[in-house]
Amino acid sequence: MLELKDLELKFFTEDKEIIVLKKINLVFEKGIIYALTGPNGSGKSSLARMIMGIHRPTTGQIIYKGEEITPLGITERARRGIGYAFQHPARFKGLRVTDILEIAMEHPDNHECPYLREMGLCPDDYLDRPLDDSLSGGEIKRIEVATLLAQDPDLRILDEPEAGIDLWSFEQLTAVIARSHRPDCTTIIISHQERILNMVDEIILLEEGTVAMHGARDRVWPLIRESTRCTCSRDCPERGNFYADCPR
Amino acid sequence: MLTALDKAMLEQVADLKGIPAGAYNIRKDGRGIERRSAPGIEIRPKKDQPGIDVIVEPGIEGTVHIPVIITATGLSDKVYNTIEIGSSADILLIAGCGIHNPGHAEARHDGIHEIAVRRGATLRYQEKHYGEGEGEGRRILNPETILLVEEDAYAELELIQIRGVDDTIRNTKARVEAGGRLAMFERLLTDGGQKARSDVVVELIGSESTARIVSRSVAQGSSKQIFQPRLIAQGRGRGHIECDSIIMDQAVVRSVPEIWAESAEAELVHEATIGRIAGEQLIKLMTLGLSEEEAEERIISGFLK
Numbered sequence: 001m002l003e004l005k006d007l008e009l010k011f012f013t014e015d016k017e018i019i020v021l022k023k024i025n026l027v028f029e030k031g032i033i034y035a036l037t038g039p040n041g042s043g044k045s046s047l048a049r050m051i052m053g054i055h056r057p058t059t060g061q062i063i064y065k066g067e068e069i070t071p072l073g074i075t076e077r078a079r080r081g082i083g084y085a086f087q088h089p090a091r092f093k094g095l096r097v098t099d100i101l102e103i104a105m106e107h108p109d110n111h112e113c114p115y116l117r118e119m120g121l122c123p124d125d126y127l128d129r130p131l132d133d134s135l136s137g138g139e140i141k142r143i144e145v146a147t148l149l150a151q152d153p154d155l156r157i158l159d160e161p162e163a164g165i166d167l168w169s170f171e172q173l174t175a176v177i178a179r180s181h182r183p184d185c186t187t188i189i190i191s192h193q194e195r196i197l198n199m200v201d202e203i204i205l206l207e208e209g210t211v212a213m214h215g216a217r218d219r220v221w222p223l224i225r226e227s228t229r230c231t232c233s234r235d236c237p238e239r240g241n242f243y244a245d246c247p248r
Numbered sequence: 249m250l251t252a253l254d255k256a257m258l259e260q261v262a263d264l265k266g267i268p269a270g271a272y273n274i275r276k277d278g279r280g281i282e283r284r285s286a287p288g289i290e291i292r293p294k295k296d297q298p299g300i301d302v303i304v305e306p307g308i309e310g311t312v313h314i315p316v317i318i319t320a321t322g323l324s325d326k327v328y329n330t331i332e333i334g335s336s337a338d339i340l341l342i343a344g345c346g347i348h349n350p351g352h353a354e355a356r357h358d359g360i361h362e363i364a365v366r367r368g369a370t371l372r373y374q375e376k377h378y379g380e381g382e383g384e385g386r387r388i389l390n391p392e393t394i395l396l397v398e399e400d401a402y403a404e405l406e407l408i409q410i411r412g413v414d415d416t417i418r419n420t421k422a423r424v425e426a427g428g429r430l431a432m433f434e435r436l437l438t439d440g441g442q443k444a445r446s447d448v449v450v451e452l453i454g455s456e457s458t459a460r461i462v463s464r465s466v467a468q469g470s471s472k473q474i475f476q477p478r479l480i481a482q483g484r485g486r487g488h489i490e491c492d493s494i495i496m497d498q499a500v501v502r503s504v505p506e507i508w509a510e511s512a513e514a515e516l517v518h519e520a521t522i523g524r525i526a527g528e529q530l531i532k533l534m535t536l537g538l539s540e541e542e543a544e545e546r547i548i549s550g551f552l553k
Contacts (some may be wrong), residue, residue, distance in 0.1 A: 064477055074534040083536045090528040093464075094550030095491060103546070104536045151536060 083153030261344035321351025379412030426454025452485025481514035
Protein backbone atom coordinates (compact mmCIF):
# COMPACT_ATOMS: atom_id res chain seq x y z
CA MET A 1 0.00 0.00 0.00
CA LEU A 2 2.65 2.51 1.09
CA GLU A 3 6.42 2.48 1.01
CA LEU A 4 8.75 5.08 2.49
CA LYS A 5 12.28 4.98 1.04
CA ASP A 6 15.22 6.73 2.70
CA LEU A 7 13.01 9.56 3.89
CA GLU A 8 14.62 12.50 5.59
CA LEU A 9 13.02 15.65 6.87
CA LYS A 10 15.02 18.72 7.84
CA PHE A 11 13.82 22.14 8.82
CA PHE A 12 16.10 25.08 8.21
CA THR A 13 16.25 28.13 10.41
CA GLU A 14 18.42 31.17 9.81
CA ASP A 15 21.53 29.72 11.36
CA LYS A 16 21.00 25.98 11.70
CA GLU A 17 19.30 22.93 10.31
CA ILE A 18 17.08 20.73 12.45
CA ILE A 19 16.94 17.07 11.48
CA VAL A 20 13.43 15.82 12.30
CA LEU A 21 13.49 12.43 10.54
CA LYS A 22 16.46 10.49 9.21
CA LYS A 23 16.69 7.43 6.95
CA ILE A 24 13.13 6.24 7.38
CA ASN A 25 12.46 3.01 5.49
CA LEU A 26 9.05 1.49 6.11
CA VAL A 27 6.49 -0.59 4.25
CA PHE A 28 2.80 -0.42 5.21
CA GLU A 29 0.72 -3.36 3.98
CA LYS A 30 -2.95 -3.59 3.10
CA GLY A 31 -5.28 -4.80 5.83
CA ILE A 32 -2.90 -4.03 8.71
CA ILE A 33 -3.45 -1.61 11.60
CA TYR A 34 -0.22 0.09 12.64
CA ALA A 35 0.60 2.06 15.75
CA LEU A 36 3.22 4.76 15.46
CA THR A 37 4.54 5.40 18.94
CA GLY A 38 7.47 7.03 20.65
CA PRO A 39 8.33 9.89 22.97
CA ASN A 40 7.29 13.49 22.32
CA GLY A 41 9.47 15.03 19.64
CA SER A 42 10.44 11.67 18.14
CA GLY A 43 8.90 12.65 14.79
CA LYS A 44 5.61 10.69 14.80
CA SER A 45 3.37 13.52 13.64
CA SER A 46 6.03 14.84 11.24
CA LEU A 47 6.19 11.42 9.58
CA ALA A 48 2.40 11.22 9.33
CA ARG A 49 2.17 14.75 7.95
CA MET A 50 4.80 13.85 5.37
CA ILE A 51 2.67 10.91 4.21
CA MET A 52 -0.31 13.31 3.86
CA GLY A 53 1.80 15.82 1.91
CA ILE A 54 1.67 18.56 4.56
CA HIS A 55 5.47 18.38 4.92
CA ARG A 56 7.66 17.64 1.92
CA PRO A 57 10.61 15.31 2.58
CA THR A 58 14.05 16.81 2.16
CA THR A 59 15.19 13.59 0.48
CA GLY A 60 13.68 10.18 -0.19
CA GLN A 61 10.62 8.76 -1.90
CA ILE A 62 7.03 7.98 -1.00
CA ILE A 63 5.44 5.20 -3.06
CA TYR A 64 1.67 4.73 -2.73
CA LYS A 65 -0.17 1.94 -4.55
CA GLY A 66 2.91 1.43 -6.74
CA GLU A 67 3.11 5.08 -7.80
CA GLU A 68 5.54 7.72 -6.61
CA ILE A 69 3.60 10.49 -4.86
CA THR A 70 6.56 12.41 -3.38
CA PRO A 71 5.97 15.56 -5.50
CA LEU A 72 2.18 15.54 -5.02
CA GLY A 73 0.38 17.99 -2.74
CA ILE A 74 -2.22 17.33 -0.06
CA THR A 75 -5.24 17.55 -2.37
CA GLU A 76 -3.86 15.08 -4.91
CA ARG A 77 -2.96 12.61 -2.19
CA ALA A 78 -6.42 12.96 -0.62
CA ARG A 79 -8.01 12.31 -4.03
CA ARG A 80 -5.88 9.16 -4.34
CA GLY A 81 -7.25 7.85 -1.05
CA ILE A 82 -5.16 9.16 1.86
CA GLY A 83 -7.01 10.67 4.84
CA TYR A 84 -5.95 12.25 8.12
CA ALA A 85 -7.74 12.83 11.44
CA PHE A 86 -5.80 15.56 13.20
CA GLN A 87 -4.71 15.62 16.82
CA HIS A 88 -5.94 19.19 17.15
CA PRO A 89 -8.84 19.50 14.70
CA ALA A 90 -9.37 22.85 12.99
CA ARG A 91 -12.40 24.89 14.02
CA PHE A 92 -14.34 26.93 11.48
CA LYS A 93 -16.57 29.95 11.97
CA GLY A 94 -19.41 29.43 9.53
CA LEU A 95 -19.12 25.73 8.72
CA ARG A 96 -21.49 23.29 10.37
CA VAL A 97 -20.88 19.65 11.27
CA THR A 98 -23.07 18.58 8.34
CA ASP A 99 -20.98 20.73 5.94
CA ILE A 100 -17.68 19.06 6.78
CA LEU A 101 -19.24 15.59 6.61
CA GLU A 102 -20.67 16.42 3.18
CA ILE A 103 -17.29 17.64 1.95
CA ALA A 104 -15.73 14.41 3.23
CA MET A 105 -18.20 12.05 1.57
CA GLU A 106 -17.49 10.93 -1.97
CA HIS A 107 -21.21 10.85 -2.68
CA PRO A 108 -22.75 13.64 -0.60
CA ASP A 109 -26.26 12.30 -1.17
CA ASN A 110 -25.34 9.51 1.23
CA HIS A 111 -26.70 10.00 4.67
CA GLU A 112 -24.13 11.45 7.06
CA CYS A 113 -25.91 10.36 10.26
CA PRO A 114 -24.30 6.92 10.75
CA TYR A 115 -20.82 8.41 11.12
CA LEU A 116 -21.91 10.63 13.99
CA ARG A 117 -23.82 7.79 15.62
CA GLU A 118 -20.72 5.60 15.38
CA MET A 119 -18.92 8.24 17.42
CA GLY A 120 -21.66 8.42 20.04
CA LEU A 121 -23.07 11.76 18.82
CA CYS A 122 -26.78 12.18 18.13
CA PRO A 123 -27.19 13.55 14.57
CA ASP A 124 -30.28 15.55 15.60
CA ASP A 125 -28.17 17.42 18.15
CA TYR A 126 -25.00 17.83 16.12
CA LEU A 127 -25.59 18.09 12.34
CA ASP A 128 -26.49 21.78 12.47
CA ARG A 129 -23.99 22.73 15.18
CA PRO A 130 -21.31 25.18 14.06
CA LEU A 131 -17.84 23.68 13.93
CA ASP A 132 -16.44 26.44 16.12
CA ASP A 133 -15.38 27.13 19.70
CA SER A 134 -18.82 26.20 21.00
CA LEU A 135 -17.85 22.52 20.70
CA SER A 136 -15.84 20.98 23.53
CA GLY A 137 -12.46 19.36 22.88
CA GLY A 138 -14.01 15.89 23.13
CA GLU A 139 -16.86 16.76 20.76
CA ILE A 140 -14.63 18.23 18.04
CA LYS A 141 -12.33 15.24 18.33
CA ARG A 142 -15.17 12.80 17.82
CA ILE A 143 -16.43 14.82 14.85
CA GLU A 144 -12.91 14.70 13.39
CA VAL A 145 -12.93 10.90 13.54
CA ALA A 146 -16.51 10.82 12.17
CA THR A 147 -15.27 12.93 9.23
CA LEU A 148 -12.55 10.37 8.51
CA LEU A 149 -15.16 7.59 8.67
CA ALA A 150 -17.31 9.52 6.17
CA GLN A 151 -14.31 10.01 3.87
CA ASP A 152 -13.43 6.32 4.16
CA PRO A 153 -9.95 6.57 2.60
CA ASP A 154 -7.79 3.56 1.69
CA LEU A 155 -4.96 4.82 3.87
CA ARG A 156 -6.12 6.44 7.09
CA ILE A 157 -3.98 8.24 9.60
CA LEU A 158 -5.35 8.99 13.06
CA ASP A 159 -3.16 11.32 15.09
CA GLU A 160 -3.74 10.63 18.79
CA PRO A 161 -7.46 9.97 18.29
CA GLU A 162 -7.94 9.26 21.98
CA ALA A 163 -6.54 12.58 23.24
CA GLY A 164 -9.32 14.58 24.87
CA ILE A 165 -11.92 11.81 24.55
CA ASP A 166 -13.51 10.75 27.80
CA LEU A 167 -13.29 7.29 29.33
CA TRP A 168 -16.73 6.18 28.20
CA SER A 169 -16.00 6.80 24.54
CA PHE A 170 -12.48 5.39 24.65
CA GLU A 171 -13.87 1.84 24.43
CA GLN A 172 -16.19 2.92 21.66
CA LEU A 173 -13.36 4.64 19.80
CA THR A 174 -11.15 1.54 19.65
CA ALA A 175 -14.17 -0.56 18.60
CA VAL A 176 -15.08 1.91 15.84
CA ILE A 177 -11.53 2.03 14.50
CA ALA A 178 -11.36 -1.76 14.42
CA ARG A 179 -14.83 -2.13 12.89
CA SER A 180 -14.29 0.43 10.15
CA HIS A 181 -10.89 -0.96 9.14
CA ARG A 182 -11.49 -2.61 5.74
CA PRO A 183 -9.33 -5.59 4.70
CA ASP A 184 -8.18 -3.58 1.69
CA CYS A 185 -7.23 -0.47 3.66
CA THR A 186 -4.35 0.48 5.91
CA THR A 187 -4.73 2.27 9.24
CA ILE A 188 -1.93 4.14 11.00
CA ILE A 189 -2.64 5.36 14.53
CA ILE A 190 -0.29 7.69 16.35
CA SER A 191 -0.59 6.97 20.04
CA HIS A 192 1.17 6.08 23.23
CA GLN A 193 -1.93 4.76 24.93
CA GLU A 194 -1.69 1.17 26.08
CA ARG A 195 -5.23 0.35 25.00
CA ILE A 196 -4.59 1.63 21.46
CA LEU A 197 -1.28 -0.21 21.24
CA ASN A 198 -3.10 -3.35 22.34
CA MET A 199 -5.52 -3.27 19.43
CA VAL A 200 -3.06 -2.93 16.53
CA ASP A 201 -1.30 -5.56 14.42
CA GLU A 202 2.10 -3.91 14.26
CA ILE A 203 3.96 -1.32 16.30
CA ILE A 204 6.53 1.13 14.97
CA LEU A 205 8.62 2.86 17.64
CA LEU A 206 10.23 6.13 16.65
CA GLU A 207 13.06 7.59 18.68
CA GLU A 208 14.94 10.76 17.81
CA GLY A 209 13.71 10.72 14.24
CA THR A 210 14.60 7.12 13.41
CA VAL A 211 12.75 3.79 13.50
CA ALA A 212 14.01 2.23 16.72
CA MET A 213 11.81 -0.84 16.51
CA HIS A 214 9.18 -2.26 14.13
CA GLY A 215 7.34 -5.55 14.29
CA ALA A 216 4.27 -7.49 15.31
CA ARG A 217 2.56 -6.17 18.44
CA ASP A 218 3.12 -9.40 20.37
CA ARG A 219 6.85 -9.12 19.81
CA VAL A 220 7.35 -5.35 20.21
CA TRP A 221 4.85 -4.60 22.97
CA PRO A 222 6.58 -6.57 25.77
CA LEU A 223 9.83 -4.80 24.92
CA ILE A 224 8.44 -1.28 25.13
CA ARG A 225 5.62 -1.68 27.66
CA GLU A 226 7.54 -0.25 30.56
CA SER A 227 8.78 2.73 28.60
CA THR A 228 5.26 3.71 27.50
CA ARG A 229 3.74 3.49 30.97
CA CYS A 230 3.39 6.58 33.02
CA THR A 231 5.43 6.16 36.18
CA CYS A 232 3.90 9.22 37.85
CA SER A 233 1.07 7.13 39.29
CA ARG A 234 3.52 4.95 41.22
CA ASP A 235 4.59 7.85 43.39
CA CYS A 236 1.28 9.67 43.38
CA PRO A 237 -0.46 9.59 46.78
CA GLU A 238 -3.82 9.68 44.95
CA ARG A 239 -2.66 6.80 42.73
CA GLY A 240 -3.17 9.09 39.78
CA ASN A 241 -5.41 8.45 36.83
CA PHE A 242 -4.28 5.47 34.83
CA TYR A 243 -5.78 6.87 31.65
CA ALA A 244 -4.50 10.39 32.01
CA ASP A 245 -2.84 11.52 28.78
CA CYS A 246 0.80 10.73 29.19
CA PRO A 247 2.98 13.69 28.17
CA ARG A 248 5.58 11.30 26.78
CA MET B 249 -42.60 45.83 -17.19
CA LEU B 250 -39.58 44.04 -15.76
CA THR B 251 -36.78 43.09 -18.16
CA ALA B 252 -34.71 39.92 -17.83
CA LEU B 253 -31.89 42.02 -16.30
CA ASP B 254 -34.32 43.53 -13.76
CA LYS B 255 -35.51 40.07 -12.77
CA ALA B 256 -31.95 38.79 -12.37
CA MET B 257 -31.07 41.77 -10.17
CA LEU B 258 -34.21 41.32 -8.06
CA GLU B 259 -33.34 37.69 -7.52
CA GLN B 260 -29.83 38.67 -6.38
CA VAL B 261 -30.89 41.28 -3.84
CA ALA B 262 -34.31 40.08 -2.70
CA ASP B 263 -34.46 36.39 -3.66
CA LEU B 264 -37.40 37.32 -5.86
CA LYS B 265 -38.47 35.13 -8.73
CA GLY B 266 -41.00 37.35 -10.47
CA ILE B 267 -43.59 39.42 -8.66
CA PRO B 268 -43.79 38.56 -4.96
CA ALA B 269 -46.88 37.56 -3.05
CA GLY B 270 -47.96 40.09 -0.42
CA ALA B 271 -47.12 43.76 -0.27
CA TYR B 272 -44.27 45.13 -2.34
CA ASN B 273 -42.73 48.19 -3.94
CA ILE B 274 -40.13 47.90 -6.66
CA ARG B 275 -38.07 51.01 -7.40
CA LYS B 276 -36.04 51.17 -10.58
CA ASP B 277 -33.73 53.93 -11.79
CA GLY B 278 -35.07 56.54 -9.42
CA ARG B 279 -38.82 55.87 -9.51
CA GLY B 280 -41.33 53.35 -8.23
CA ILE B 281 -42.38 51.04 -11.07
CA GLU B 282 -44.62 48.52 -9.35
CA ARG B 283 -46.41 48.69 -6.03
CA ARG B 284 -49.07 46.73 -4.18
CA SER B 285 -50.52 47.01 -0.68
CA ALA B 286 -51.98 44.05 1.20
CA PRO B 287 -54.62 43.75 3.93
CA GLY B 288 -53.22 45.53 6.99
CA ILE B 289 -50.07 46.60 5.10
CA GLU B 290 -50.26 49.87 3.21
CA ILE B 291 -47.51 51.13 0.93
CA ARG B 292 -47.91 54.69 -0.33
CA PRO B 293 -45.53 57.11 -2.06
CA LYS B 294 -44.37 60.14 -0.11
CA LYS B 295 -45.80 63.45 -1.31
CA ASP B 296 -42.95 65.77 -0.39
CA GLN B 297 -39.85 63.73 -1.25
CA PRO B 298 -38.84 60.55 -3.10
CA GLY B 299 -39.65 57.37 -1.19
CA ILE B 300 -42.50 55.47 0.38
CA ASP B 301 -44.34 54.98 3.66
CA VAL B 302 -44.94 51.38 4.72
CA ILE B 303 -47.62 51.19 7.41
CA VAL B 304 -48.25 47.82 9.05
CA GLU B 305 -51.29 47.75 11.30
CA PRO B 306 -51.08 46.22 14.80
CA GLY B 307 -51.14 42.43 14.98
CA ILE B 308 -50.56 41.86 11.23
CA GLU B 309 -48.24 39.07 10.09
CA GLY B 310 -46.65 39.04 6.66
CA THR B 311 -43.83 39.76 4.25
CA VAL B 312 -43.01 43.06 2.57
CA HIS B 313 -40.55 43.44 -0.32
CA ILE B 314 -39.13 46.88 -1.11
CA PRO B 315 -36.12 46.29 -3.39
CA VAL B 316 -34.33 48.94 -5.44
CA ILE B 317 -32.53 48.36 -8.71
CA ILE B 318 -30.41 50.72 -10.75
CA THR B 319 -29.58 49.76 -14.31
CA ALA B 320 -28.52 53.12 -15.77
CA THR B 321 -25.11 54.72 -15.63
CA GLY B 322 -24.67 58.27 -14.30
CA LEU B 323 -27.75 57.99 -12.08
CA SER B 324 -27.79 59.22 -8.47
CA ASP B 325 -30.86 58.18 -6.54
CA LYS B 326 -31.71 59.29 -3.01
CA VAL B 327 -34.74 57.83 -1.32
CA TYR B 328 -36.45 58.29 2.07
CA ASN B 329 -38.56 55.41 3.34
CA THR B 330 -40.56 55.42 6.56
CA ILE B 331 -41.60 52.09 7.95
CA GLU B 332 -44.04 51.63 10.81
CA ILE B 333 -44.52 48.15 12.28
CA GLY B 334 -47.65 48.25 14.46
CA SER B 335 -47.67 46.76 17.93
CA SER B 336 -47.60 42.96 18.13
CA ALA B 337 -47.22 42.67 14.35
CA ASP B 338 -44.75 40.14 12.94
CA ILE B 339 -43.14 41.20 9.69
CA LEU B 340 -40.36 40.04 7.38
CA LEU B 341 -39.15 43.09 5.44
CA ILE B 342 -36.86 42.44 2.50
CA ALA B 343 -35.13 45.54 1.19
CA GLY B 344 -31.87 45.43 -0.74
CA CYS B 345 -30.36 47.27 -3.65
CA GLY B 346 -28.68 46.08 -6.81
CA ILE B 347 -26.76 48.26 -9.24
CA HIS B 348 -26.04 47.15 -12.77
CA ASN B 349 -23.86 49.92 -14.14
CA PRO B 350 -23.39 49.44 -17.88
CA GLY B 351 -21.37 52.62 -18.51
CA HIS B 352 -18.44 54.66 -17.33
CA ALA B 353 -20.22 57.20 -15.13
CA GLU B 354 -20.98 56.65 -11.47
CA ALA B 355 -24.25 54.96 -10.36
CA ARG B 356 -25.28 55.71 -6.80
CA HIS B 357 -28.11 54.95 -4.40
CA ASP B 358 -28.54 56.52 -0.96
CA GLY B 359 -31.36 54.80 0.88
CA ILE B 360 -32.56 56.29 4.15
CA HIS B 361 -34.85 54.04 6.18
CA GLU B 362 -36.58 55.22 9.28
CA ILE B 363 -38.13 52.26 11.03
CA ALA B 364 -40.28 52.10 14.17
CA VAL B 365 -40.99 48.70 15.66
CA ARG B 366 -43.85 49.35 18.04
CA ARG B 367 -44.48 47.69 21.40
CA GLY B 368 -44.30 43.89 21.34
CA ALA B 369 -43.82 43.69 17.56
CA THR B 370 -41.28 41.60 15.68
CA LEU B 371 -39.39 42.78 12.61
CA ARG B 372 -36.93 40.75 10.61
CA TYR B 373 -35.21 43.06 8.16
CA GLN B 374 -33.01 41.79 5.35
CA GLU B 375 -30.96 44.09 3.17
CA LYS B 376 -28.67 42.75 0.47
CA HIS B 377 -26.44 44.98 -1.60
CA TYR B 378 -24.96 43.90 -4.88
CA GLY B 379 -23.18 45.52 -7.80
CA GLU B 380 -22.28 44.42 -11.30
CA GLY B 381 -21.87 45.84 -14.78
CA GLU B 382 -19.60 45.76 -17.77
CA GLY B 383 -18.63 49.47 -17.61
CA GLU B 384 -15.95 51.06 -15.48
CA GLY B 385 -18.44 53.33 -13.72
CA ARG B 386 -18.31 53.09 -9.98
CA ARG B 387 -21.18 51.53 -8.02
CA ILE B 388 -21.90 53.34 -4.79
CA LEU B 389 -24.39 52.46 -2.06
CA ASN B 390 -24.83 54.50 1.09
CA PRO B 391 -27.59 53.10 3.28
CA GLU B 392 -28.75 54.83 6.45
CA THR B 393 -31.03 53.02 8.85
CA ILE B 394 -32.60 54.72 11.85
CA LEU B 395 -34.41 52.27 14.06
CA LEU B 396 -36.58 52.52 17.14
CA VAL B 397 -37.28 49.28 19.01
CA GLU B 398 -40.08 49.95 21.48
CA GLU B 399 -40.85 48.12 24.72
CA ASP B 400 -40.73 44.34 24.43
CA ALA B 401 -40.30 44.50 20.67
CA TYR B 402 -37.72 42.52 18.71
CA ALA B 403 -35.79 43.64 15.64
CA GLU B 404 -33.37 41.53 13.69
CA LEU B 405 -31.30 43.21 10.98
CA GLU B 406 -29.42 41.19 8.43
CA LEU B 407 -27.25 43.50 6.35
CA ILE B 408 -25.32 41.85 3.58
CA GLN B 409 -23.05 43.33 0.96
CA ILE B 410 -22.12 40.78 -1.64
CA ARG B 411 -19.66 41.44 -4.42
CA GLY B 412 -19.45 44.40 -6.70
CA VAL B 413 -20.05 47.52 -4.59
CA ASP B 414 -17.15 49.95 -5.06
CA ASP B 415 -17.85 52.32 -2.25
CA THR B 416 -20.18 52.14 0.70
CA ILE B 417 -20.75 54.11 3.86
CA ARG B 418 -23.29 52.40 6.08
CA ASN B 419 -24.85 54.26 8.92
CA THR B 420 -27.03 52.40 11.38
CA LYS B 421 -28.56 54.00 14.46
CA ALA B 422 -30.86 52.20 16.87
CA ARG B 423 -32.58 53.01 20.14
CA VAL B 424 -33.88 50.11 22.19
CA GLU B 425 -36.51 50.66 24.90
CA ALA B 426 -37.18 48.61 28.04
CA GLY B 427 -37.39 44.87 27.36
CA GLY B 428 -36.65 45.45 23.67
CA ARG B 429 -34.19 43.27 21.84
CA LEU B 430 -32.03 44.03 18.83
CA ALA B 431 -29.90 41.59 16.86
CA MET B 432 -27.81 42.88 14.01
CA PHE B 433 -25.83 40.68 11.64
CA GLU B 434 -23.61 42.36 9.11
CA ARG B 435 -21.77 40.48 6.35
CA LEU B 436 -19.47 42.26 4.01
CA LEU B 437 -17.04 41.36 1.25
CA THR B 438 -14.78 43.79 -0.57
CA ASP B 439 -12.28 43.19 -3.33
CA GLY B 440 -10.02 45.15 -5.71
CA GLY B 441 -9.90 48.81 -4.75
CA GLN B 442 -13.30 48.83 -3.03
CA LYS B 443 -13.95 50.73 0.19
CA ALA B 444 -16.48 50.03 2.91
CA ARG B 445 -17.22 51.84 6.12
CA SER B 446 -19.84 50.83 8.67
CA ASP B 447 -20.78 53.06 11.59
CA VAL B 448 -23.25 51.64 14.08
CA VAL B 449 -24.60 53.35 17.17
CA VAL B 450 -26.96 51.38 19.38
CA GLU B 451 -28.41 52.99 22.50
CA LEU B 452 -29.94 50.72 25.11
CA ILE B 453 -32.20 53.28 26.75
CA GLY B 454 -34.55 51.05 28.74
CA SER B 455 -33.87 48.51 31.46
CA GLU B 456 -33.58 44.86 30.41
CA SER B 457 -32.97 45.93 26.84
CA THR B 458 -30.46 43.85 24.87
CA ALA B 459 -28.42 44.18 21.71
CA ARG B 460 -26.17 41.84 19.81
CA ILE B 461 -24.07 43.20 16.97
CA VAL B 462 -22.22 40.62 14.89
CA SER B 463 -20.10 41.80 12.01
CA ARG B 464 -18.21 39.45 9.72
CA SER B 465 -16.18 40.60 6.78
CA VAL B 466 -13.70 39.45 4.19
CA ALA B 467 -11.30 41.98 2.67
CA GLN B 468 -9.53 40.92 -0.51
CA GLY B 469 -7.30 42.65 -3.07
CA SER B 470 -6.31 46.13 -1.97
CA SER B 471 -9.74 46.93 -0.51
CA LYS B 472 -10.24 48.89 2.70
CA GLN B 473 -12.79 48.38 5.46
CA ILE B 474 -13.58 50.33 8.63
CA PHE B 475 -15.98 49.16 11.34
CA GLN B 476 -17.03 51.40 14.19
CA PRO B 477 -19.84 49.84 16.18
CA ARG B 478 -20.70 51.70 19.37
CA LEU B 479 -22.97 50.31 22.05
CA ILE B 480 -24.27 52.59 24.78
CA ALA B 481 -26.21 51.41 27.83
CA GLN B 482 -28.02 54.05 29.84
CA GLY B 483 -29.44 51.65 32.40
CA ARG B 484 -29.69 47.93 33.02
CA GLY B 485 -28.97 46.88 29.44
CA ARG B 486 -26.94 43.99 28.14
CA GLY B 487 -25.03 44.01 24.89
CA HIS B 488 -22.39 42.23 22.89
CA ILE B 489 -20.34 43.35 19.89
CA GLU B 490 -18.45 40.79 17.84
CA CYS B 491 -16.39 41.85 14.83
CA ASP B 492 -14.51 39.20 12.86
CA SER B 493 -12.58 39.94 9.70
CA ILE B 494 -10.64 37.76 7.34
CA ILE B 495 -7.90 39.80 5.71
CA MET B 496 -6.23 38.73 2.48
CA ASP B 497 -3.80 40.01 -0.15
CA GLN B 498 -2.98 43.72 0.41
CA ALA B 499 -6.26 44.65 2.09
CA VAL B 500 -6.60 46.97 5.09
CA VAL B 501 -9.14 46.46 7.89
CA ARG B 502 -9.79 48.71 10.88
CA SER B 503 -12.12 47.48 13.57
CA VAL B 504 -12.98 49.83 16.42
CA PRO B 505 -15.75 48.47 18.62
CA GLU B 506 -16.74 50.75 21.48
CA ILE B 507 -18.82 50.01 24.58
CA TRP B 508 -20.09 52.79 26.77
CA ALA B 509 -21.94 52.25 30.05
CA GLU B 510 -23.77 54.95 31.98
CA SER B 511 -25.01 52.63 34.70
CA ALA B 512 -23.32 50.21 37.09
CA GLU B 513 -25.96 47.66 36.11
CA ALA B 514 -25.02 47.59 32.45
CA GLU B 515 -23.26 44.52 31.06
CA LEU B 516 -21.41 45.15 27.83
CA VAL B 517 -18.84 43.03 26.01
CA HIS B 518 -16.92 43.56 22.82
CA GLU B 519 -14.52 41.43 20.87
CA ALA B 520 -12.80 41.98 17.56
CA THR B 521 -10.48 39.80 15.54
CA ILE B 522 -8.69 40.34 12.25
CA GLY B 523 -6.67 37.55 10.71
CA ARG B 524 -5.91 35.57 7.63
CA ILE B 525 -7.55 32.20 6.92
CA ALA B 526 -5.90 29.78 9.32
CA GLY B 527 -3.52 27.37 7.61
CA GLU B 528 -4.96 24.46 9.58
CA GLN B 529 -8.41 25.18 8.13
CA LEU B 530 -7.10 25.09 4.56
CA ILE B 531 -5.10 21.94 5.25
CA LYS B 532 -8.11 20.15 6.77
CA LEU B 533 -10.31 20.82 3.75
CA MET B 534 -7.47 19.87 1.38
CA THR B 535 -7.09 16.52 3.15
CA LEU B 536 -10.74 15.99 2.22
CA GLY B 537 -9.89 16.47 -1.47
CA LEU B 538 -10.58 20.19 -2.06
CA SER B 539 -7.98 22.24 -3.91
CA GLU B 540 -6.50 25.21 -2.05
CA GLU B 541 -8.74 27.61 -4.01
CA GLU B 542 -11.84 25.52 -3.36
CA ALA B 543 -10.98 25.31 0.33
CA GLU B 544 -10.53 29.09 0.52
CA GLU B 545 -13.83 29.71 -1.27
CA ARG B 546 -15.64 27.27 1.03
CA ILE B 547 -14.22 28.91 4.17
CA ILE B 548 -15.13 32.42 2.97
CA SER B 549 -18.66 31.52 1.85
CA GLY B 550 -19.30 29.72 5.16
CA PHE B 551 -17.90 32.64 7.13
CA LEU B 552 -20.16 35.12 5.34
CA LYS B 553 -23.26 32.93 5.36
